[in-house]
Amino acid sequence: MIGLAIDSVLALGIVWLALQTVRSVSMLQAVLMFIVFGLLMSLAWARLHAPDLALAEAAIGAGITGALLLVTWRRLQADGHDPVDSELPAQSKWLTIPTACAAALLIVIVGWIALQLPAVPGTAGDLAWQRLGEIGVSNPVTGVLLGFRAYDTLMEMAVLLAAWLGARAVATTYRPGALPGPVHVEVPLVGALLSLVVPISILVAVYLLQAGGSAPGGAFQGGAVLAAGGVLLFLTGRLEAAPRTSGLERVGLILGIAVFSLMGLMVMATGGHMLALPGAWAIYLVETALLLSIALSLVLLFAAAPGLRRMS
Amino acid sequence: MNPSAVIYLLTAAAVFGIGLYGLLQSRQILRQLLSINLMGGGIFLLLITLGGGADGRPDPVPQAMVLTGIVIAVSATAFALALLLRWHELSGSTELDADAIADAIADAVADAHDD
């Protein structure tokens, strides 16, 4: 009963924040509403028995996306006025609400029917639970990501790399440290915060990686937390955009894809299936490489820069 | 049927619908990106709600897919925001409309001929 009440309040909050995101006149307010929306989504994942998603949403959805949106809003502000929506032409305006309602109705109908269906034995998820012992981790989500649907995870790394390549190709006239306003003014407290929070973000990333085998956590959550530390260093002017990608950064960016593919091919050489990792040690090795690549790609993507260097 | 599943199903549908409405009614690129992210959030919620096992053993496959989806969403958003900043730099506008795009293309072509 209490659970149901919590779910209802959470659901109302999520819908209200989504509505504010699209309705508020000020773009800054829309961005802030969206960040809080991400936080409530994180609570919803926890309620839906998906703690791995709750961690990822809090670190990525609310944390990194939020910082990225705020920084972009700030850069668009450079000429001094908040972007405001212009009126839509009347002939397309009257269609928006009916279209949105129709889409929502469609989802309700499809979802309702899907919820009525009896549970079928032998789905991919069932098989994953049954055969979890064979791959050496007890967190089923980590098991699915690296054991049963490894192709998805490998391709995801490729998408992350492609997104960064796109962002750096587009941001051609990037000015190093180009954040308008007094962001880089040195404040003593910020140094104290960084000297504690950055080491802790490394510690938490390693903890999440190690815990990911048996409890909520894993390479994605850990990578996001590590990336958040890097983003903080970038935002406070400890790191700045560099014109070139250093050799070390190149290695870091492809480390995840390289280690994952090599392990997958090596398994084939010994007669196994491609990407069928041979045991828990292989999963941890691949996850470590993934974590480093995810963190570095996210920070470089955040900076939309070819590389990073210490602020001179 | 699990009543919480119904609540989250309705939430997923509402969030998707609101996102679609936002995408259609705004021409501000930033707002459109927020709206697309809302639509994605609605779909993620739908996947997890439908994959919630009744016996307290949730299906890990949709969870893994949504986890992948969250990371893809942030990378796509970051790329789109980089495009937005570039567009803003080139055209001085934060909106997309056919005239502005045509002008920007004409300028780019003229620049290319000058070189």
Place this chain on the structure above:
Amino acid sequence: MSLADVIASLLLLSGCLFYVAGTVGLLRFPDVFARLHALTKADNLGLFLICTGLAVHSGSLRIAGLLLIVWLLGLLAATVSCYLIARRAVRSGQMEPPAMEPRS
């Protein structure tokens, strides 16, 4: 319901009360400084009470230690962000800093 459960519930409830007070302050107070005052103080105490309540409820030293770290990190983040917001408000000239009354 054991004694530990009663204590944990009381701690959680009083923690929530502080959060409500802080939020009311955020919504009702007139300027940046008053809002920050309400928010940071009440919420830090609220977070402390909730963490303590959860630690009592879990009955495990390891979890209590983790919750202590959560509270300390929350304090750190609240302190720095409160300072940065107040500093920005003063610098941008929106607001005179509140007058410090000498202690007698």
